[in-house]
Amino acid sequence: MSSSFEKHQKRRLVSSYFSVVLSIALVLFLLGLLGLLVLNAKKVSDHFKEQVVVTIYLKDSAKQVETKQLEKSLAMSDYVKSTEYVSKEQAAEFMKAENGEDFMDFVGYNPLQNSIDVHLKADYVNSEQLEKISTEALNKNFVDEVSYDNDLVNLMNDNVKKISFWVLFISSIFTLIAVLLINSSIRLAVYSKRFTIKTMQMVGATKQFIRRPFVWKSVRLGIIGAVLALIGMSFVLYYLNRTFPELGLLNKPILVILLFALVFGLGILITWISTHFATQRFLNLKTDQLYY
Structure with a gap:
């Protein structure tokens, strides 16, 4: 009976970790694609302008x-x-x-x-x-x-200004959503361990000692999610470069490398911050508050 319960708990734990990694990977992947769009928005607009x-x-x-x-x-x-x-x-x-x-x-x-x-x-x-x-x-x-075609030129320039504004606006909103989604996934993972956290605290473990393994576990999950997101971004970038070579998406590889580094860093930073505050919340709760 005990063995069956332990297996059930392990399956739940693996499922929880998998959902966290998947949510991190998907969010960072979409955020990375938006970053690619922002980096290449001028190239795309310049390409169309130069067709005039x-x-x-x-x-x-x-x-x-x-x-x-x-x-x-x-x-x-x-x-x-x-x-x-x-x-x-x-x-x-x-x-x-x-x-x-x-x-x-x-x-x-x-x-x-x-x-x-x-x-x-x-x-x-x-x-x-x-x-x-x-x-x-x-x-x-x-x-x-x-x-x-002067009318076409005016229309094109007006649309480029509008699109640039909305791309920046959507990027800001999406970045906020990405942080909230990853934070929510991390909080749920930590929530499942709230009794373990309180038990360790009751036997005299310090907050830093309790928090450390949770933070490192989440950071590792963030790294895995970020790597999966970067693999997906690489495939998309390769496909776009093959399909639209005239855009020269890889003409400035340093920008692409910086974007990949930013996505990877966000995967680590967001999971670290989210886990820190999530564990801190449960460390500050009283025992009877853990059931609510």
């Missing part, structure tokens, strides 16, 4: 040397990421492939213009800079028109 194309249309009278000189000066500018010269023949082929028919069969000639597609660096994709760049280009007497 400024098209400089050239007059038919533009000389090749003038076109080459403009393209070279743009490529050397601080605000330009890349440039691409598109001849009217290339533009016609693109339209033919897109529409599935040759429009020149109807008009009898190619009405399109030679152009230069300019991709700007993300920091310069705003209405003021685009207007300035457009004005500089139009000052060239061989430039006919500069085209870009």
Whole structure:
């Protein structure tokens, strides 16, 4: 009978430890993913901004040397990421492939213009800079028109500001929830040992002596949970980097290492603090209060 009771207690203890590790791992995993999002939010927004194309249309009278000189000066500018010269023949082929028919069969000639597609660096994709760049280009007497989607640029910048605010806000809320969830799991684990704590206290053990094994046990559980969370984060990061290589998620490995270290440290810190205060609470309770 005693043996059966001991086995039952061990199973309950293992189940309690498993639930603590699982809750710690899941919470830290989600918190780590949110950290990845915060770290790479600017990269993602920059990637989309740099897809905006400024098209400089050239007059038919533009000389090749003038076109080459403009393209070279743009490529050397601080605000330009890349440039691409598109001849009217290339533009016609693109339209033919897109529409599935040759429009020149109807008009009898190619009405399109030679152009230069300019991709700007993300920091310069705003209405003021685009207007300035457009004005500089139009000052060239061989430039006919500069085209870009100003409404899209304004919408994109507004959305980036909103998303950045909400990401930071949700990160703060989620961090608080993570601490509360882990703290709750630890408190439940310590609660199951409240009579053991009080018995040790009654035979003369000091609070520090009683608290130490509980803290170390919880820290070990926190380390296991953090390691599981980091393994999950590694798989997600590997998958995202393979799927979206253009985002360059691993271009700055030091930031990823710091994030992993932060998640690991949180696993230890939160469990240590939670266990410290949980055991302190039961140490301060009177014996008759343990039943409530």
